[in-house]
Amino acid sequence: MDEKLGEFLRNFNRAIDLAQAHRDETPGRVRLLDVLTVHLGMSAPDLPILAQDFPVHRFADLDIAVEKISGQDPQARLIGVGGGQQRHHLSLSDLVQQEYGPVSVGQPDFVNLAVGPDSTREVVALGLRLFVYEGSPLAVLQRAANPQYGRNGTDIAVLAPEREAAARFLAAIQEDLRTNSILRGQVVSFAFDPYGQQGAGVTFLHRPSLPPDEVILPDGVLDRVGRHVLGIAANRETLRKHGQHLKRGVLLYGPPGTGKTHTVRHLLSASAGTTAVLLAGSSLHAVGEAARLARAMAPSMVILEDIDLVAEDRNMGHGPQPLLFEVLDALDGLDADADVVFLMTTNRAEALERALVQRPGRVDLAVEIPLPDVGNRVRLLELYAPAGVFSEDALRAAAEQSEGATASFARELVRRAVLAAVDAGEEPGDQHLAAAVRELMGQGEALTRSLLGAGGEDPAGGVSGGPGLLPDGQEPEPEVSVGYSFGWVGQGGTRYVPLPRTT
Template sequence: MDYLTFFCGVLTGIVLFVIIKDVTMRLLSDKTSIPSLLRKHFRGKSVDDVCISERRFPARVRADIQRAIDAMKNEGVEILASVGVQNENIYHGMTLAGAMQGSNPLSSVSPEYETVDIGGEAPVRVVKNGFWMLRYQGEALGMLVSRMLHPCSPPSVNLHVQSCNTPAGTAAAESLLEKLESAIQSAPSYRGKILSLEDAGDEYSGAVAGIRVHKLREVEREQIILPDSTLKLLERNVIQFTKNRAQLANFGQSTRKGLLFYGPPGTGKTHTIHFLTRALEGHTTLIISAEQVQHLADYMTLARLLQPSVVVLEDVDLIARDREHLQTPGQESLLNKLLNEMDGLKEDAAILFILTTNRPEALEGALASRPGRVDQAIEFPLPDEEGRAKLVELYSQGMRLSEDSVAEIVRRTEGVSAAFIKELMRRSVQFHLEHNGTDTVSREDVDNALDEMLFHGGKLNLKLLGATSRIGYQSVES
């Protein structure tokens, strides 16, 4: 055998190998492509013989989208097959129309899941991008669920359903979408819980990525130590108001309400909100911190979806200051957005706004004085003598205090907040443990704790602990 013959043989072998490999890859690719699955499912119908219906949902409700999909089999939907989906171009969204026309190739892959925590219950395993071949009402349907990520808009989940372009096929597709949409709108994953929105990891987009479920500490009615006048306002304007919503609506009265909780730091505003989240049964609570006001529109979308709901905006003075003190157009924009959302709700909206502030004097007049935005201001004052005695009893549970120790605490703590007394109890126990005392916290332990808190940190320490700057000097004089 000469070298030329050998070389031709090797070259021929290489060419045949490349051709066979290319044909094999094409066949394998065709078998696993979404268009090939659709053609098989729809028995070779062309693009003109099918139609596609679409719905789009915020990505943050993807747990409820997945739960609605998982429940399809209980709604008379036969699931013939389901696969994961991969897009060759990650910068383009997935669409069935693009896949059928060849402009947006989609391939079937193993399903890829992410776990979404919905608080307390088992987390939901959510398919990132998936394709289902279905039969519903006697019609063949193809369904694509895909995540849409865009730097200029919040992430969304797109749901496409393909059917035969016939009255029966279109009706089946629309019926399925309506069932899914209804299940998603019921929002079983988040209704009645305490929520806030998470920011996306991509700080450039600033898009809302998901929902965080909170579990606040449990606060009972007996643990709310406030003056009788404050308790009556809370009872009438919150508890009784929500109980009477249906009757108010029958009389043509608005079922939405705005409340302003104001008072010095540490007087129980947040503590009371924790109680209300338990007392208002069936309500969903949305907690908005000052830095998240930029997502107010997203919060309000959730508030309307999850009615009856409570929208809590803490430290509202940070964005609702008097217009004369606003420094940038952006600050005024946030303020206007808040006012518009509060004023623009329908009269039958079952939404309760609770705004909190330590500085009511700094609030914008349009927010603080216009009815329909804030309907009732409720003051949380520093505790009086009776209140301080109740607070000592509340925060001394688990320890024994002598009667003269209680009396001394009440006498020396005029002008302090509830938070001050809570810390005083903890610090008294700490001194007690350091001295290896008996079961009873002694008067000396209390005196040491009071002295440290009142005198050993200066005026700044008093302010941090929630006390007026004059308390230490009054104690010295007494």
């Protein structure tokens, strides 16, 4: 049995050698090693290789920088790597040392990457650029991320007769990435799809268009938030001149559906030219990378939706939360004069980690986005209702009958009224709005009201409110009044915390 196995293996290896020899002798095929040796003027296997990794979301920037710098040589060439699927597993060192046999020159691989909400760029996913840089010949292998082949990042590897020339080229790439980017001024969210095609690592979003008159909040609240988020950015040079810090943290808290995300959309709308990184759900784990991107692309904004998901009080009994420390490091890691705002939202302010909300420099401003009063509920219904369909009296009656309703509830109320009219084959009118109010406020829609954020009472039985944002003994600012809320802390019973509330 052993002799037969040995004979089989010898025959198998011989077949591989014959196939490789036949491929190398195929007319028209050029060995990659020969091309590299001729271009570099020296035996390629004897030369040093410098490699560097880059974040996936900077791959399009990397491609632009490499093309621009290599393009300074009018004789620059772009070639590919042959060898079928095997080439995706080989490093530049493998290709040069021929660890897995000779490799021929092939066609470069390309992939389309998004470089904006509505634009793409054809990027070299696997290819070699041959050019002369500052008098020294270089060969640069460029690779995209490809989880299918075990590569979760992007990289370039530089082969050169002079190690110093390769180092200078990599430094020039880094400098270009520091000052230029397709991400600057864009609104992006991090996207991680290990099963997708080679991607940019980010999703480009259209900047919202939301005027202030469509943000229904208590008087003064939107202005206060706007001064801190947009006003500081508009006066950054004057503030720097007077030694004032620009980095800031803003927390919007309140019950679900009251308009926290809507407020964020307005701030994005009013901050054209500012780079914005949105993190929500599973992408919250990228807060460290988002902070580094924000620093490089300032002025910028990092939006952390539902921050309590990763920054819950460690005393709440849910064990350690590694992402909490990522958030704290991100907030602390930026220079004070960096024009970066961390804009956070939460429905459960009382559950936030005290190290996040009570340490100076992490959250400079906390603003409650409360349930709308009757006047604002009328304004919400007027905003969402088709113009001229419902009378002022009907809108006022609907607002008065929906105590504790949210902006989400008002939108759904109007939709229900229109749907009822359509089902009846009638034009929407006051009677349909009144019927929608009775339906949504009825006993059978209790869960729907809860999902829409309607209510006003804390499900745990307390009063909805914010976290302890002021250290013990410190008086609140004049425009802030103090209330109280409570949260269970481990097994220690009830803790009462002073709450800042916007008047």
